[in-house]
Amino acid sequence: xxxxxxxxxxxxxxxxxxxxxxxxxxxxxxxxxxxxxxxxxxxxxxxxxxxxxxxxxxxxxxxxxxxxxxxxxxxxxxxxxxxxxxxxxxxxxxxxxxxxxxxxxxxxxxxxxxxxxxxxxxxxxxxxxxxxxxxxxxxxxxxxxxxxxxxxxxxxxxxxxxxxxxxxxxxxxxxxxxxxxxxxxxxxxxxxxxxxxxxxxxxxxxxxxxxxxxxxxxxxxxxxxxxxxxxxxxxxxxxxxxxxxxxxxxxxxxxxxxxxxxxxxxxxxxxxxxxxxxxxxxxxxxxxxxxxxxxxxxxxxxxxxx
Numbered sequence: 001x002x003x004x005x006x007x008x009x010x011x012x013x014x015x016x017x018x019x020x021x022x023x024x025x026x027x028x029x030x031x032x033x034x035x036x037x038x039x040x041x042x043x044x045x046x047x048x049x050x051x052x053x054x055x056x057x058x059x060x061x062x063x064x065x066x067x068x069x070x071x072x073x074x075x076x077x078x079x080x081x082x083x084x085x086x087x088x089x090x091x092x093x094x095x096x097x098x099x100x101x102x103x104x105x106x107x108x109x110x111x112x113x114x115x116x117x118x119x120x121x122x123x124x125x126x127x128x129x130x131x132x133x134x135x136x137x138x139x140x141x142x143x144x145x146x147x148x149x150x151x152x153x154x155x156x157x158x159x160x161x162x163x164x165x166x167x168x169x170x171x172x173x174x175x176x177x178x179x180x181x182x183x184x185x186x187x188x189x190x191x192x193x194x195x196x197x198x199x200x201x202x203x204x205x206x207x208x209x210x211x212x213x214x215x216x217x218x219x220x221x222x223x224x225x226x227x228x229x230x231x232x233x234x235x236x237x238x239x240x241x242x243x244x245x246x247x248x249x250x251x252x253x254x255x256x257x258x259x260x261x262x263x264x265x266x267x268x269x270x271x272x273x274x275x276x277x278x279x280x281x282x283x284x285x286x287x288x289x290x291x292x293x294x295x296x297x298x299x300x301x302x303x304x305x306x
Contacts, residue, residue, distance in 0.1 A: 022047055023046075023047045023048065023228065023302075024047070024050055024224065024226050024227050025047045025048070025049060025050065025228045025229070025230060026050040026051075026219060026222075026229040026230070027049065027050070027051060027229065027230040027231075027232070028052055028053060028054045028055075028229070028230070028231055028232070028236035028237070028239065028240055029053060029230070029236065030053055030055050030056050030236070031051075031053050031056060032056070032087060033086070033232070034051045034053060036291060037049070037230070037291045038051060040291050040292065040295060041295070050218070050219075050222070050226075052215070052216055052218050052219045052240075053211055053236075054210065054211055054215045054239025054240045054242075054243055055180065055209060055210055055233075055235050055236055055239045056208070056209050057085075057087045057175065057206050057208050058206055058209070059087060059090055059094055059206045060204055060205060060206055060207055061091050061092070061094035061095035061098055062095070062098070063091075063095075063203055064091075064092060064203055064205070065098060065099055065103070067201075075103055075114075075136070075171070076105060076106055077169060078114075078168075078169045078201070079114070079115065079168035079169060079170055080114055080115035080116060080146075080148075080171070081115075081116050081170070081171045081173065082117045082162070082170050082172050082193070082200075083117060083118045083119070083122060083173060084119060084155050084158070084173075084174060084185075084189060085119075085122065085175070085206075086121075086125065087205065087206045088173035088205040088206065089118060089122060089125045089126070089132055089173075090125070091173060092173055092205060093125070093135065096132075096136070104136045105137060105144070105145075113144060113145075113146055114136075114145050114146070115145070115146045115147070115148050116132060116133055116136075116145060116146075116147050116148070117147075117150070117158055117161070117162065118147075118148075119149070119153040119154065119155075119158060119289065120153035120288070120289025120290055121289055123147060123149045126147050127147070133145045133147060148161060148162070153267075153288050153289035154267065154269060154288070155186070155188070155189035155192070156189070156192060159189065159192040159193055159196055162193075164196055164197045165196055165197035165199070166197055167197060167198075168197075168198060169198075169199045169200075169201055170193060170198045170200050171203060172190060172193070172200045172203065173203050173205030173206075174186045174189075174190075174202055174203070174205060175204070175205065175206050175207065175208045176204040176206075176208070177208045177235065178207050178208065178209045178210075179209055179210040180209070180210050180238050183233075183234040183235060183273055185234070185269055190202060208235055210239045211239065211243075212243075213243065213246035213247075214243070214246075215239060215242075215243040216243035216244055216247065216249075217243075217247065219254075220247050225258065225260075226257075226258040226261050227260075227262065228261060228262040228263070228264055229261060229263055229264070230266065230294055230298075231263075231265050231266065231270050231274055231279075231281075232265075232266040232270060232291070232294075233266075233273070234269070234273025234276070234277075237270075237274045238277060241277050251277075251278055251279055262282045262283060262298060262301055263279060263280065263281050263283070264281070264284070264285070264294050264297060264298050265281045265284045265285070265294070266285055266288055266291065266293070266294045267284065267288030267293070268284055270284075271284045283297035283300070284297060285297045
């Protein structure tokens with residue numbers, strides 16, 4: 001009689017390879033800059049961006065024309081232009097579109113060499129056929145304009161890279177701050193230029209404004225974990241604090257709501273400004289010529305905690 005045989009079926013559990021949920025990262029960057037940071041967070045960082053703008057920056061190109069009409073001085077009387085923001089470059093470019101002949105360099109009689117100075121990635125707007133340098137020239141000598149990009153992408157770094165001014169005039173397109181406290185960065189920049197022998201001429205290139213009492217409603221209404229929040233300027237921090245107060249919140253309530261949230265600052269100037277408003281910053285970008293730096297700082301923080 002044949003022996004009975006038994007077949008054993010081994011059942012192996014299949015564990016699905018579930019990807020880690022995307023980190024949710026809020027940022028208070030103005031609408032003019034938020035698409036760049038949002039794209040970086042999504043594409044490079046694999047995060048879910050949450051835009052919570054607390055301030056707006058709006059170009060005021062007519063201010064350049066008004067300054068020229070009031071002072072009667074052409075661009076030829078300046079040694080160069082020092083831009084501290086991307087919006088300042090954009091505003092001046094818009095002013096050239098309004099009255100190109102009035103604002104650009106004359107083909108002769110002006111300074112033999114003229115410089116345009118900008119910070120980090122902002123300098124991309126100066127180069128190329130459509131860049132600001134090409135717009136400014138009323139002659140065919142591209143070597144007349146020198147583009148200066150400091151190694152350290154900060155107003156202080158810009159002053160250092162300019163060297164001593166020997167009493168030369170320098171045009172400074174800077175913001176007018178409305179409904180907010182003007183951070184010390186621009187007044188310090190102008191003072192540093194004076195101490196370095198320059199004659200800075202301040203022109204209001206754009207307005208920085210608080211967006212209003214409902215600016216942080218999207219943040220307060222959030223009902224899930226928030227992994228990080230990024231600040232890219234001191235004015236944004238003040239706007240956030242003002243918005244929270246309007247809704248009966250404060251920063252302590254934000255911290256208690258999301259105790260594991262990482263606070264990131266785009267550069268040491270922003271970090272110092274945030275601390276003045278009682279916000280402890282966890283990570284600060286070491287390279288702040290672009291938003292990549294603060295993402296690098298967040299990645300390092302999260303990789304070290306795994």
